[in-house]
Amino acid sequence: MTMTASFDRRQLLAGIGTAAVAAGLPSGAAAFVAPDKDARLDALLMRQFEAGLVEDPTGATSLALDTGARAALRSRFPDWSAAGRAAKAKRVDRNLAELRAIGRSGLGDQAGLAWDCAEFDLLARQRLNRFRYHTGGFCHRPGPYAVTQLGGFYTGVGTFLDSQHPVKTRADADAYMARLAAVPALIDADTALVKKNAAAGVIAPRFILDKALQQLARLRDGEPASKTLVSSIARRSGEIGLSGYGDRAAAIFAGPIRAALTRQIEALTALLPRAGDAPGVSGLPEGEAYYAAALAQHTTTTMTADEIHRLGLEQVADLNARMDTLLKAQGYRDGSIRDRLAALGNAPGQAFANTDEGRAELLAYLNGRLVAVRERLPRVFSRLPKAPYEIRRVPPEIEIGAPGGSAQAGTPDGSRPGIFFINLRDTGEWPRYTLPTLAYHEGAPGHLFEGALKYEDAGLPIYRQTASVTAYGEGWGLYAEQVADELGMYDDDPLGKIGYLASFAFRAARLVVDTGMHAKGWSRDKAVEYLAATSSKISAAQTEIDRYIVYPGQACAYKIGQIAISRLRDEVASRPGFTQAKFHDTVLGAGRVPLTVLEWRVGAAFPAA
Template sequence: MNDIPTNFTRRQALAGLGGVSALALLPGCAQQAGLGAAAPVTLTPDEMLDQIAWALLEHEPERATSLGVDTGEHADLRSRLTDKTPEGVAAYAASLRWGLEQARSYPKEGLTDEQRTSFDVIESGYSLALDGMALPYGDIPVGSWRTAPYVVIQNVGAYLDLPRFMDSIHPLRDTDDAEAYIARIEAIPGVLAGELERMKSARAMGVVPPDFLIAKATGQMRTTLLDAMEGGTLVAPLEKADTTVDPDGSYARRAQEIVTTQIAPGFEAQLAELFAQQKVATGEPGMYARPRGEEWYAWALRSSTTTTLSPDEVHQQGLEELDALHARMDPILREIGFTSGTVGERMQALGADPRYQFAEGDPGRAEIMSFIEERIDWIKAQMPRAFNTLVDPNLEVRRIPPAEEVGAPGAYGGAGSKDGTIPGRFWINLRTTDLHRKYDLADLTYHETIPGHVWEGEYSNRLPLIRSILAFNPFSEGWALYGEQLADELGAYDDYKVGRLGYLQSLAFRACRMVVDTGLHAKGWSRDKAVDFFVTRNGSKRAEVEGEVDRYCSWPGQATGYKLGHSRIVDQRARAQRELGGAYDFKAFNDAVVLGGNVPMDVLEKNVGRYIAANSP
């Protein structure tokens, strides 16, 4: 695989997406004629894959904008938002059942490996999502990661998602874009009403979030409401746009009127519902305390790991991996002078060392941003040593909006659009510089950018449209952790041993997640016990892990996929080394994994098997 071409482009990937608008109408026709009817086999495999993709984007038009494919015959998607009503969710499920039938029934003879993988991915992703949608409550991801039993909470809901989306993703290049922007602003009240209906329905079933999550959500909702009333985030993009977009300010004025008279009342209604929930909420953090919670969590683990591992198995694996990682950290700590106490206690002492802390306030924030940019420049230069097939990501680093920081993780990142117009982004939480240390920020940067999320997403963006849409938590996060490992193997910490401690603590942190998530949702752990496990066993920063634990409470299962996915990728590398012997090639293996795209764990094993078969001596 050393002769893989290095000049494939977005243009080539997008070339097959046009000319299929008529096909996108077929799901609607199928619904009228009876869902489940197979489409004509006269469609080529790539046409069928695109048809399934466009049918999905009909229900999630924001994804079309994020990918940069809401153009030409599909430009109407730019004016729409996802239908969050119960009826909208039911229609989405019906469309998924149709797509699943197409994927299962399409003849597989003569397919390329890439095409076969794409159909496998659809079957896995759609089946998982439909199982989740059969549950009576929650916001179910389709080829995504946010397993959310609560439709609106501290890190879930349109009140958070849409202001960020409209500000950073929706394009504003001309008046057509401005008209689409206004159309989406007009659609937001309906989205909020749909969420509100489902919030009330869940409360009627006895499904209420923990009180400490509601307290965070109400504070954030108030901030969003105040921002809306003062002409904030939802109007600002039009005000900042070029004069060719809004020459006389009329679009901005229209947006402000809609926000004030229609959207703000929608926020107020959701806030009132959160207060109603708060009156009956308890401090029980886990799904075990919710109606059908054990069933919901079992599905969430399947979705988040793409395996059938039980909570007990995930919990035990986390404990074992944590012990193994601490055994690697212990000698480094001793070497740099931290010899007394457990690994967790010594890492707490390291974190308290002023040498590794950033300055407080804005000076420290500027220092953090400069540090990140320097590390990105370094790792980008190393990529020819790790891959035969190279990409050049369009990448920017941005601060998480202050209104979101309290409920947000320390950082997150992702690839840009399929057409390259929207950059990949590394979002960093800077509510306090104490969230980060000089020994762990480099590792975080590699995870979110290169060779992690942004880097991997560039390859997925060159696959068929459906493959750019569907992503699987253990691959996404497992690859990002593997990217951290690659940085270490490429010499990131050869002259900075304390940085390797940060990397190993990062892996250990993800092993802790497997323990804590299952502890919270299946073993009756309290919030305090979960926080203390991170602090005492791993030496994690309390300010960081309190928000982390809250995230696990609102996204059950999601946190378990990181280390599990990383371990599966590393296991597959060991398999390739073992079976290929001298024919094994580091760069070729990395290409085989990343070029195979974002896949469930069983499909990853098939892809690596094909790589081994093709390169066996």
Template sequence: MTRITTSLTRRQALAGVGAGVSLVALGGCQRALSATAASAGPATGGQTGAALLEDVAYNLLAHEPERATGLGVDTGVHAALRAQLEDQSPAGQRAYAETLRADLARVRAFDTATLDADTRTSFEVVESAYSTALDGFALPYGDVAVGSWRNSPYVVIQNVGTYIDMPRFMDTTHPVRDAADAQAYLARLEALPAVLDGELARIRDARAMGLVPPDFLLDQAISQMEQTIAETAGGGTLVESLASRTREAGIAGDWRGQAHALVSGPVTAALRRQLAELRAQRAVATPEAGMWARPQGDEWYAWGLRAATTTTLSPDEIHQIGLDELAALHGQMDPILKEIGYTRGTVGERMRALAEDPRYKFAEGDPGRKEIMDFIHERIDWIKAQMPRAFNTLVDPNLEVRRLPLAEEPGAPGAYGGAGSKDGSIPGRMWINLRTTDLHRKYDLADLTYHETIPGHVWEGEYSNRLPLIRSILSFSAFSEGWALYAEQIADELGAYDDFKVGRLGYLQSLAFRACRLVVDTGLHHKRWTREEGRRFFVERNGSKPDEVASEVDRYCSWPGQACAYKIGHSEIARQRARAQAALGDAYSFRAFNDAVVLGGNAPLDVMAKNVGRYLERAG
């Protein structure tokens, strides 16, 4: 389970942003968002719709207590969750599926006819997430993300597994404010060996049925786990985080000693058991990258695509969509490249040449890392000031930018981000990969920042955090990643690149990159492409940086289907906007449309379309 848990002109897009709008500071514009529906409907069997949704939420969190901590709801009668971890064993996963099955039946049995639209939407979201997850649990192997984004056929690999998640989670999410928090920290360390052994049982079972990851993914996972073991044998982050934070908080006790005994002993021993299994897998692994080469791989991939895109599009349909959208985006990039002097070769060839222009590179090493961090913070400040032009309902995210942990950087994408906790105690974060500054360029880093922070993932998450708890838990890649791409479009339409044409190339290349993902993901898992064919498509067709796409393609091999969510989601949001403009004409409002989508919360694409339909009924 996952732990820690259509092109329009700028003038068209900003129609409805009147000249009289006051562009005041973001904090001064924030409006309160209702945490519950205005009307939860009458009780059915003694329980209101809102109460049922709350009950369902905590039933889910009982199986994923790390999510409760991340949301800041492991308090009061639910405080025990702070000392627990998810049961990763086969029996624990079966119990999780049984809870989902029982609660899905309760949700389907509830009479939603008299519920208000917002609460009815929440019921639709639960039904979609749970039914899809249960289909995933019915498959013979894999890690199922319940209403989240990281489904994988491989329970432990280069970017999946407790060995990766837990150090970061304990250091950045688990609170240490008092002795009770510190004791809960130790309790989680005590539980960690059983969690690792639960994963071990599942990957052994998968190998017994013929499921072995590609050899190149295992090489990375083995190297990363060896690095993790070298760290835990001496204590490492899991120990130092508790020791330093208890010291800073003035919490008396030998916290370092207790943590060190657990981490260097039982935790490290459990990691070594996992490492031995990965080495056994490597001895029989093959280089085939796609799910087509795995037992029941076609069935697993069809489910992975459905879970990621919330559609029933086939691999062939998605592949063609990617090719068509890539051609259209390159058609927009070509005249800009010619205007700045890049006139010869394909768009991909010219973008590769642009990437080598020293004017757009960051310095090497730590000076360049500081330059990148400063650049990101400057762009965040700029985009924050633009938000009153794009939304009627504003939020003020608690936000920080952090470098990815060193052990995670080799298998990670260039960056990722997400919202903070529901109670505001944990900030939203943009995690930036700085293993080399050559991963980033001055013409594409601004766009990446808007995607991960404002008005992208961190911004969108603030709205979901104001919905009922179950809506803060459940998310759908097609919406969240589609929204983040739409956030890039919003930034462009607000003028982010008016004085920096090369920056617009970076934005368009970002969209083209996501179109390439549709082609490469389906190429790998359905059309039997090799890993090298996938990498070459990005570099040759889109001019992507080789260092960037190396880990990207490997990610598609371990998260089949997930990469298709981005552009499918963005294209649907753009289609809904065109629908709104056509329906409303002069009454169309850029800000009102954006509100309608983001206030509806993270939802499957068909539910999002229903929310837009209700907005059109109100505005028409």
């Protein structure tokens, strides 16, 4: 099923890079290619990639690259001091200057693609870096606030150390302890950044601070041994025959970490009287320009907030009409779409028990869907990943403010599987009919599937395998739901088909509410009410809206990316040599790329007759 909208393909796929990028893309006649220039570019991008690992050692750990000559990185965190953040911004400027010194002309197709992608990424980061309050890095989702319910070292350091930092040797355990000892300074650096931004008039809304404070208190209080930061090293060090690490970790938590969390709680509490209720960034210094830069980075288009808002309204109306037909066929005829989805969610057989046993059953059902869809994927994919992927629960201690879920890619060497973390604080937020499409979006053929194939492509250099482009990545996840539908995964599951359409409507509504809050003055309540109309739970809508508030623009990437990929497929479907498998090979064969680069790549693979 291909969704329709009034915006033509050229408008949707307009890039945010310089005009020279589009002008430099190869045409039918091949330009002169200097292999030595391709090699120079590859060497530069590898050197910049290596420098990035040193700057952010957690990235090296996440990719299982902190071994051999990089082994020292395993015991370090990024430098999050003011000087460290300034150095990071300067490196972006320097990398861009080095890239442009090589130039785009004369590069081969693959090298040219790498150049275009690198320039896009560096330009996008440079644009956002000029807003001094912009925050982005390890445990910090790109946004204007340093500490929120979703951002700040306190939100991600436990999950990172538990699920990504290996503990297989004494050296690994010692590296864990070195990182644990560095946590208080990182929390304090966040606190200092909060105060600095507050002095410039950048303060998160009061309800965001309230959520962050609840989570900080939940992390700080209670027995140290129960905390993931402590229990993880205690358990895993014991499994390899080491002793004493749990006690040492508990002492670090009870002392310096707890004290740093208290200082952060005090700093955020002090800001509550000054915090407002406006959810959008328009009231921040240069807020309108900041939001435009965030939209451009996440969607990789030049679509304005007004254009995205209108597109969202059109998509929601179309999808609601489709759901109306299917709901009536299942006997749900009366009330709004939201009311009928709520009734469906409360129907017998839809709820999993809100207990540990019920959560385990829910996880088993999701992972079962991944097994089922895998049998059909060879019909439209020429390659299936060898690496495993799975779905797990978000750690309970951060689930209050965490989003509904998030994906964690596996490692290039296959030593750690791809994982999707689902928030199971309330299983009532996940009725059975919503789960199949979640499995396809996050698992296969969505994020974890795509990520594993990317890492298993020997032809992709590591800097392309690890690239992140929101519109492509999230667009592919939503497009994967469409592929699952086309493979017949809902043929004997009409309620799951309703869940699929509701998922699309939910992402379309994001276009409306994100732009509504950040560009059109919508209140939080108005945004929640609008989003909840495509959902069955107000609580889930509130969690999502609060995510968009602190992470402006990102929520627009899903539907923009899906529409772009789907329309590109429709455009080339009648051209010579087209098959679904070849199209998917083309889309997946370059790693994550801006939509403009993807447009060129697909057009080159399927030229018009």
